[in-house]
Amino acid sequence: GQQVMQIPQYQHVQEGEDFTTYCNSSTTLSNIQWYKQRPGGHPVFLIQLVKSGEVKKQKRLTFQFGEAKKNSSLHITATQTTDVGTYFCASGGTSYGKLTFGQGTILTVHP
Amino acid sequence: GAVVSQHPSWVICKSGTSVKIECRSLDFQATTMFWYRQFPKQSLMLMATSNEGSKATYEQGVEKDKFLINHASLTLSTLTVTSAHPEDSSFYICSAEGFTGTSGGTDTQYFGPGTRLTVL
Numbered sequence: 001g002q003q004v005m006q007i008p009q010y011q012h013v014q015e016g017e018d019f020t021t022y023c024n025s026s027t028t029l030s031n032i033q034w035y036k037q038r039p040g041g042h043p044v045f046l047i048q049l050v051k052s053g054e055v056k057k058q059k060r061l062t063f064q065f066g067e068a069k070k071n072s073s074l075h076i077t078a079t080q081t082t083d084v085g086t087y088f089c090a091s092g093g094t095s096y097g098k099l100t101f102g103q104g105t106i107l108t109v110h111p
Numbered sequence: 112g113a114v115v116s117q118h119p120s121w122v123i124c125k126s127g128t129s130v131k132i133e134c135r136s137l138d139f140q141a142t143t144m145f146w147y148r149q150f151p152k153q154s155l156m157l158m159a160t161s162n163e164g165s166k167a168t169y170e171q172g173v174e175k176d177k178f179l180i181n182h183a184s185l186t187l188s189t190l191t192v193t194s195a196h197p198e199d200s201s202f203y204i205c206s207a208e209g210f211t212g213t214s215g216g217t218d219t220q221y222f223g224p225g226t227r228l229t230v231l
Binding site for chain 1: 145152154204206220221222223
């Protein structure tokens with residue numbers, strides 16, 4: 001599997017502040033996926049990036065895949081209390097081998 | 112679309128008993144299903160990969176005789192925790208992968224809601 005390291009482990013922000021979580025690998029990744037897991041819930045697929053330098057947006061969420069395909073980031077603009085949860089990056093999948101998850105970033109948003 | 116159900120959502124059992132967890136893809140055929148285990152505030156750890164009609168592939172360190180996986184059809188996989196002990200208490204999550212026609216494509220895994228197992 002493709003190993004990915006995710007930082008930070010925890011992030012506390014005030015509502016309205018921005019938030020970013022980073023995913024890094026020592027090797028070139030075939031792809032990167034991002035998931036969100038609400039407290040007590042299960043991971044929900046957000047997006048997949050496969051191209052070098054790819055940037056995708058979903059409303060206030062911006063996902064980037066590095067030029068070298070060794071890192072990725074998820075940025076949330078103007079956080080809301082509904083953004084609370086754990087954000088996981090993952091790499092792999094049947095076409096690329098097993099899916100390996102990063103450690104996750106637990107986001108807390110204070111109103 | 113792309114809904115995966117899991118049953119039961121939670122279970123409490125006595126030490127030494129066996130517990131079966133079902134994972135179903137409701138609106139698509141899952142070529143592959145995965146079983147994960149998650150401890151509080153930790154990441155998902157892949158336990159095994161299961162393909163319909165064949166034996167599951169277990170990750171290193173996962174006891175295949177303790178965690179029995181059966182993938183009877185393209186929409187159903189079961190995980191049986193045999194002779195459960197308190198250290199088996201965890202959140203077990205299945206996921207299914209298959210072509211759903213959605214933007215994720217064939218490499219997207221759709222997760223079930225999870226089963227919280229507590230062994231007394």
